[in-house]
Structures are given as structure tokens and as C-alpha cells.
Amino acid sequence: MSSKHVVMVVASGIASDARVRKTAVAVADLGHRVTLLYGELEATAPVEGTLGPVRTVGLPVAYTLRDEQVERRRARRAWRPSWPAYRDGDQEELGRTALNTRRARTGDTPEILFRRGIHWTRRRVRAAQDPVFRTAWGKVDGLRARFVDRIWRSELPNIADLDRVFAARMAAEAPDILHVHDIHLLSAGARVKQDSARAGRSVSLVYDAHEYIPGTVARTVIEENALKAMEADLIEEADAVITVSEPIAEALRDRYALPDTPSVVLNSPSLTVESTCDTDVRTASGVEAGTPLVVYSGVLNEKRGLPTVVQALSLLPEVHFAVVCVPDASHWRAALLMKAARKAGVEDRVHLIDPVAPEEILAYLRTADVGIHPLIAGLPNHEMALPNKLFDYLFAGLPIVVSDLKLMGAFVRENRIGTTFTASDHRDCARAIRDALDNADIYGGSARSEEFTARFSWERQAEHLAQTYAGL
Structure with missing residues (x-):
């Protein structure tokens, strides 16, 4: 070509x-x-x-069209008639304040009692109408979802x-x-x-x-x-x-x-380009040599199942957990994860750290003891995935622990590169981490052949890419 x-x-x-x-x-x-x-x-x-x-x-x-649509839909969904119910909480609060002010001046006169009845009625009707509006919008959304194949652009x-x-x-x-x-x-x-x-x-x-x-x-x-x-x-x-x-x-x-x-084309590391980094995950986490360190490297969304690992730490009192946060450790999801760590009583053993460049990640991860990927179950995309972090852990020489999803779990078990656990089960996760730590000589880098890693190297993937381009 x-x-x-x-x-x-x-x-x-x-x-x-x-x-x-x-x-x-x-x-x-x-x-x-x-x-x-x-x-x-x-x-x-x-x-x-x-x-x-x-x-x-x-x-x-600038996602201006998206933001404008979000605001329009928010305004439509928030609309309520102002009578007989209160339109919203602000209007209800104004009505309560006006009633209490008048009542303080005059006491419970017949007029005040009448106004109290009106206020009570409007509050009750508002409480009743909110579910009605939510249900109505749900039906509208369901109808739109059925026909969205014709109007997906909008x-x-x-x-x-x-x-x-x-x-x-x-x-x-x-x-x-x-x-x-x-x-x-x-x-x-x-x-x-x-x-x-x-x-x-x-x-x-x-x-x-x-x-x-x-x-x-x-x-x-x-x-x-x-x-x-x-x-x-x-x-x-x-x-x-x-x-x-x-x-x-x-x-x-x-x-x-x-x-x-x-x-x-798998998202795997290179065998020929050496990964170097000025620091490493153990140093960045402040975890001493000899202390068991489990690492996760990637984005923090709820589908990644990280709270399962945090809960598992409560059963592994000597183990620390380093989370290499993408995009960074100041992300709001990182704060949520630390909140879960505090609730589990393990916040002193969870370390949120910033990512390094992709070219540095292998050298950065090598000082950990185990690499983990706790994806949740139930999504076909997850069941069919071989995520990039799986290969990062593999090429960094770490024993791997993953949730037992169809492809990822089979890959780890059949190649004897780590252990699996039932997705979202923190007790089984703790067992799998313990197994990986105890059998690092079986699952770790020293037990893997060069031929095995070469099969999944980026150099092999680049050949597939070249074949695709040659066929254009």
C-alpha cells in the first residue's frame, strides 16, 4: 500500500x-x-x-447543544401547575412563612384556620402530584426509547x-x-x-x-x-x-x-519499548517494602466494582490497596471511593494516586504484589472484554485477580496467571487476593514464558493492524 x-x-x-x-x-x-x-x-x-x-x-x-438540551428537559420535568397544589418547595415555603406571620399577629381566627386548611390541602396535593408527573415522564421516555432508532440524532x-x-x-x-x-x-x-x-x-x-x-x-x-x-x-x-x-x-x-x-487488536504493551519511570506505585502510596500491596489502575466509574475491593480489605488486615486514578486522584469519584473506605474502616490502607504516562505504567506497577480488576457482572460488553489493564498487570509481572466474567475469567484461569472471584462478592474477592499473594511464584512473571507474553504483545497486534490497512 x-x-x-x-x-x-x-x-x-x-x-x-x-x-x-x-x-x-x-x-x-x-x-x-x-x-x-x-x-x-x-x-x-x-x-x-x-x-x-x-x-x-x-x-x-464545547458541549453547548448537549447542555442546552439537558437544561430544557430539566425545566420541562420540573414544571408543575401552581394551583391547587404548590408548584414547588420554594412556593410551599413562602406559603408557610406567610401563614405563620399572619397567625403570629392575629392568633387562630376563623380566617387563619381556613388558610391553614388551604395550606394543608395544597401540600398534600403537591405530594400526590409529584409521583404522577414522574410516572408520566417515564411513559414519555419509554415511548421515545421505542422509536429512537428513527430519531437518534435528536x-x-x-x-x-x-x-x-x-x-x-x-x-x-x-x-x-x-x-x-x-x-x-x-x-x-x-x-x-x-x-x-x-x-x-x-x-x-x-x-x-x-x-x-x-x-x-x-x-x-x-x-x-x-x-x-x-x-x-x-x-x-x-x-x-x-x-x-x-x-x-x-x-x-x-x-x-x-x-x-x-x-x-488487543490493547497490550510493547515488548521492545522499555518502560521506565522515576517513581513507582509503592513509593507513591507510601507503603513499605514487604507489606502486601494490591493495585488497580484505570477509571473509577461504578461499573469497575472498586467498592468490592475496599470491602474485601476489612478481611485482609495486612493488605494495602493503591488506586491509580484516571483521570486523577482529585476526581469526585475518588472522593466517593474514599468515603466507602472510611465506612469500611480501612481508609488508612486505601491510597488514591495520580496516573503516570502510558509509556511509564509497566515500570510504575512492578513494585505492587497483585493487580486487580473487579468489573461488575451482567453487561455483555464486560463478559466479552479483555481490558488493557489486564495486559498491563501481565507485562508488569504481577499475579492477577479479576472478577469471574466469561472471557476475562477464563483467560486468567486457563493461563494460570492469577485467580478469579464472584463479581461484587467482597468475601470471595478477599479469598482470591489471599490466594494470589500466597501463590505469587505460580502466578507471577517468573512463571511465564517469553513465548506466552509475545503472543499478546503490541508488536503482534501491530501486525493485525498492518493487515487491516493493507486490505483497504
Whole structure:
């Protein structure tokens, strides 16, 4: 394949996104000119930079359409008639204050008694009408969710915000190949491809599906259904599809009747690029050598199951838990996790620390004793996932403890690289951690062959990426 201009796009920042960074450099190493466009929330103007041979441009993203829709819907849902019920708590408080003031002046006259009756009635009617309005809005949302496949664009204003920022810039870069990471910019990619075709230019579109969208959950059922409809509408525009595990590749092929099974590119570390770091997780946590240290590295959302590990610490009095927080240790979810630690009485053994660069993560993690990933069960996307942190722990030489989800649990058990536990069961989690600590010589790095790790190295994944690009 001759050298092409590849415009790679991702809606979020790239500082901690190892997959995007490695993919961009790998495509450049194939001999292509690569421009990586990414979303930069803090910027007011494009931020130019480089990532090895890759030119990077951070684009300011203001989610104005999304925020306007949220405010409109909040106002609609908050509306109540002002009679006979009180419209809201503020109006009720004004009525109570006015009644008490008049009553203090005149005492319980017949007029005051009448007004007290009116006040009591309006309070009771307000209490009764709130559930009615909530139920009505729930029925409206249910109806919208049923038909969202026809109107998904209006239900995803954040996608419109991204299209508005990215599509024009993507087109201005005059790409030969568009490589779209994750679903959020698939709409912009399809639009640029279609507009280019109308102008007589052929642009290939690669869709890099980081998750199985039909198997994830969003903030609302409407958003879930809208994202599914968006993917179903637009995936046929892709000339090639890449994803993160074989079960997801097969599910995408079958669900959308794709002509070819998507290529699988695991999010794994490099064998040839040495990871170095000026510090390490044990030092950053302040945990002395010899004290058992379990580490989790990644985002902190509720689907990651971290409270299960915090509760397990109450059964492991000598064990400390380091959480490498993405995006950082000041995130509000980090505060929630520490609140759970205080409730469990283990706050002195939970350490929230900031992340390091993706290229430093292996060296950073090596001083821990166990790497853990406690994903919750019940989501098809989780059951089919082989997350990047699994390979970070593997290449850092750590015994691995994971919740016993279908693919991840089987991978850990069958390769004897760690132990599994029943998802969300803190007692079983404590047992699995104890097992991993006691059998580190069986599960740890020294027990793994070079051939085994090479099978899952980024170098092997880059070969799959090269095959995909050769087929365009």
C-alpha cells in the first residue's frame, strides 16, 4: 500500500489513552503520514503537538447543544401547575412563612384556620402530584426509547457538538484514510467520507470499536438505544472494522451482517519499548517494602466494582490497596471511593494516586504484589472484554485477580496467571487476593514464558493492524 494521509480521530484526550497513542504511531510506522485529532476540553484554540512521528491537534470542544438540551428537559420535568397544589418547595415555603406571620399577629381566627386548611390541602396535593408527573415522564421516555432508532440524532446532542467541531477539520486535512476511535465520532467520519465521495475524492473509513455498544449501559435507556441505532445506521459506511476481542468481533459481524469479521487488536504493551519511570506505585502510596500491596489502575466509574475491593480489605488486615486514578486522584469519584473506605474502616490502607504516562505504567506497577480488576457482572460488553489493564498487570509481572466474567475469567484461569472471584462478592474477592499473594511464584512473571507474553504483545497486534490497512 502506498503512503497515505491517515487522519485519526478520538473525541477525548490522549494523555492517558494508550490504545490511541500506540495505534497512531504504529500506523505511522507503516509508512503513512498520520494526523491525530482529539478533543481538548480545557483549550480555547487548537493545540498543536507531536507524538513521535505523529502530528497531534487537540480541538476545543464545547458541549453547548448537549447542555442546552439537558437544561430544557430539566425545566420541562420540573414544571408543575401552581394551583391547587404548590408548584414547588420554594412556593410551599413562602406559603408557610406567610401563614405563620399572619397567625403570629392575629392568633387562630376563623380566617387563619381556613388558610391553614388551604395550606394543608395544597401540600398534600403537591405530594400526590409529584409521583404522577414522574410516572408520566417515564411513559414519555419509554415511548421515545421505542422509536429512537428513527430519531437518534435528536437524542444525542453531544454527537452533534462533536460533529460541529470535528467534521470540518477532518475534511480540511484532506485525508485518504479516516480512522475513527470509538463510536462518538463515527457520525463525523461517515459524513466526511460521504461529502468527499460527492466531491470526487475517495476516502476509506476505519471504525475502531473500543466497546460492544449493544452490550453497554449509558446514563438513560434513551441514550443507550440512540447509540445502538447510531452504530447500526453508520457501521456499513466503514471499509474496515477493528475491535478489542474475538467475541466482540464475532458479535459485531453477526449483529450487523458485516461481510468480514472485524480485526482484533488487543490493547497490550510493547515488548521492545522499555518502560521506565522515576517513581513507582509503592513509593507513591507510601507503603513499605514487604507489606502486601494490591493495585488497580484505570477509571473509577461504578461499573469497575472498586467498592468490592475496599470491602474485601476489612478481611485482609495486612493488605494495602493503591488506586491509580484516571483521570486523577482529585476526581469526585475518588472522593466517593474514599468515603466507602472510611465506612469500611480501612481508609488508612486505601491510597488514591495520580496516573503516570502510558509509556511509564509497566515500570510504575512492578513494585505492587497483585493487580486487580473487579468489573461488575451482567453487561455483555464486560463478559466479552479483555481490558488493557489486564495486559498491563501481565507485562508488569504481577499475579492477577479479576472478577469471574466469561472471557476475562477464563483467560486468567486457563493461563494460570492469577485467580478469579464472584463479581461484587467482597468475601470471595478477599479469598482470591489471599490466594494470589500466597501463590505469587505460580502466578507471577517468573512463571511465564517469553513465548506466552509475545503472543499478546503490541508488536503482534501491530501486525493485525498492518493487515487491516493493507486490505483497504
